[in-house]
Amino acid sequence: MPVPVPRQRGVPVAETDRGSACAAGSSSGGDLTLLVIEDDPAGTFTVPELLDAAGTRVRIRTARNLTEAERLLTDDVHCILVDLALPGPGEEELAPLKHVLRLAPRHAVLALTTSGDAERAAEAVRVGAQDHLFRDELDGRLLSRAIRHAVERKRADTAQVKLAESRLRAQENARLERGLxxxxxxxxxxxxxxxxxxxxxxxxxxxxxxxxxxxxxxxxxxxxxxxxxxxxxxxxxxxxxxxxxxxxxxxxxxxxxxxxxxxxxxxxxxxxxxxxxxxxxxxxxxxxxxxxxxxxxxxxxxxxxxxxxxxxxxxxxxxxxxxxxxxxxxxxxxxxxxxxxxxxxxxxxxxxxxxxxxxxxxxxxxxxxxxxxxxxxxxxxxxxxxxxxxxxxxxxxxxxxxxxxxxxxxxxxxxxxx
The missing domain is CATH 3.60.40.10 (PPM-type phosphatase domain)
Structure with missing residues (x-):
């Protein structure tokens, strides 16, 4: 069933604009790019972009499989929405999501599933997704907000990892200092x-x-x-x-x-x-x-x-x-x-x-x-x-x-x- 994302009025985004999207950021109202990976033959996401209440423009790219997603995953992509029903490599639980997390460790990732699969959605967050969305509850406003929050949460997580790495380096340097x-x-x-x-x-x-x-x-x-x-x-x-x-x-x-x-x-x-x-x-x-x-x-x-x-x-x-x-x-x-x-x-x-x-x-x-x-x-x-x-x-x-x-x-x- 297609996700009811309302069509937004806006100027189509040229491909040459995408390289600057990553630098624009989200915390200051800059544009965002979302990569959707889902195999709905009807084309769930039919609009090229969304415009939320805060004025943030969300550009949407769609990929029907993981191979196509790898081609579309460029540096200007801020967030990836993965359909958990997507066929994935091997028999591993949540294989498509885990593949994306390995492929894009620096990107925010959202999991998409149905409201009847809440346990699987929660497991997706435990393995590394920033959040989950239910297909039958999704609309444009919820999607835009979820993307912004996921990007900010990923940035916070990345900053926390860098801080931990910095502390480890300081400890190693302290050990070297005691030696030198x-x-x-x-x-x-x-x-x-x-x-x-x-x-x-x-x-x-x-x-x-x-x-x-x-x-x-x-x-x-x-x-x-x-x-x-x-x-x-x-x-x-x-x-x-x-x-x-x-x-x-x-x-x-x-x-x-x-x-x-x-x-x-x-x-x-x-x-x-x-x-x-x-x-x-x-x-x-x-x-x-x-x-x-x-x-x-x-x-x-x-x-x-x-x-x-x-x-x-x-x-x-x-x-x-x-x-x-x-x-x-x-x-x-x-x-x-x-x-x-x-x-x-x-x-x-x-x-x-x-x-x-x-x-x-x-x-x-x-x-x-x-x-x-x-x-x-x-x-x-x-x-x-x-x-x-x-x-x-x-x-x-x-x-x-x-x-x-x-x-x-x-x-x-x-x-x-x-």
Whole structure:
């Protein structure tokens, strides 16, 4: 029996207008497009469009089977009305509806049946339809209202799903953050610790930079900072693996070349491509705090500031290659005299690769960074304040967000600037 949808007066809609229907939306009175899937040979929906009391124009397309529906299901369709009596694939209960839900997961879907089949109509909503309509009770006003409500309900459902996904991503990022940016283990040490991290990707929480600091049973403080090439979640995950491996190997007594050679094996086994590499800087500070061993694997040299003296880069001429570049590389360990009072700043290259000014083409570089840190030290900045000012100034000089990740770690001893 044909559904008694009253004929509405209106201007026929050209096919070229349909592409803008989706953008028009429904909450602000924009036009909607309904795709009807039903096999009534008499043509139940004989009008090209409806106009409801709110002024919303509903354009109607009809398909006699699921195959034709797939052809007519374009991006400008807002809602699909599925006849539950339609023949569907297989013997599955509500097979046509379930097929449409799989085919159009982002569209609002209404189920059409008879008032004598209320249980089936309710089941249609349970499996995913936004609402159901009874064929023998349907008129133009009810149909228009049901379409608008279904579209808004689908939008609300989609927003809820996105919110849940966002929360899950935040939880995953928090777990990654605990892996990349751990709490330092410095119990019993007189060294002070500070760190700052800023990812390079827009809206990202994490990148490929990582660091760690631990104190072993003999009183030695070990610190490292590293950078996996790239900025995505895969690089962040690899950074977590390298940091955890470094901590485990350090507690196992490895140091210098032996430690870095083992970390290279970890990298080679865990990376997705042979083109992936990582730079690393490791420092082991003697229990008396006056000297340290330094190893660099393709990484910029740390900066040291001794009390009453300008900050400068630690001299290091025998820098080993980045991890993952050469299969039998070596990383010599160099002894460095620190003195009685000092601050040691380790950083990734994101801190020095920004521009010297918004309109400048020249990179800040290590020399520019040293000048900047000395200005901030002269202004009395230290510890967390020093790192915050350094990262903020680098961003301001660059004229906006940096394209690379930035990690900075600061260790200080006995009242030195930190």
């Amino acid at each position: 940016l751990p709490t330092p283990l410095l119990q019993g040490s007189d060294l002070r610790f500070a760190a700052r991290y800023r990812p390079g990707r827009s809206r990202a929480l994490l990148g490929g930079d990582f660091y760690d600091t631990v104190r072993t049973a003999d009183g030695t403080v070990h610190a490292m900072i590293g950078d996996v090439c790239g900025h995505g979640p895969d690089e962040a995950a690899l950074g977590v693996e390298l940091r955890i491996a470094w901590r485990a190997l350090t507690f196992a007594g490895l140091c210098g070349d032996e430690l870095l050679s083992t970390l290279q094996q970890v990298l080679e086994h865990e990376r997705e491509s042979e083109e992936i590499f990582a730079t690393l800087c490791t420092v082991d500070i003697a229990p008396d705090g006056r000297r340290a061993g330094l190893c660099l694997a393709g990484h910029p040299a740390p900066l040291i500031a001794r009390h009453g003296r300008p900050a400068q880069l630690l001299p290091y001429d025998d820098n080993g290659p980045a991890l993952g570049l050469l299969p039998r590389a070596r990383w010599p360990r160099r002894q460095v005299e620190l003195g009685a009072a000092w601050s040691l700043m380790m950083y990734t290259d994101g801190l020095i690769e920004g521009r010297r000014g918004p309109d400048a083409k020249q990179r800040l570089g290590q020399d520019g960074m040293v000048e900047m840190i000395n200005r901030q030290l002269a202004a009395g900045l230290e510890g967390e304040s020093l790192l915050e000012a350094a990262v903020s100034e680098v961003r301001d000089l660059n004229g906006g967000e940096l394209t690379d990740d930035v990690a900075v770690l600061l260790l200080s001893r006995h009242g030195a600037r930190r």
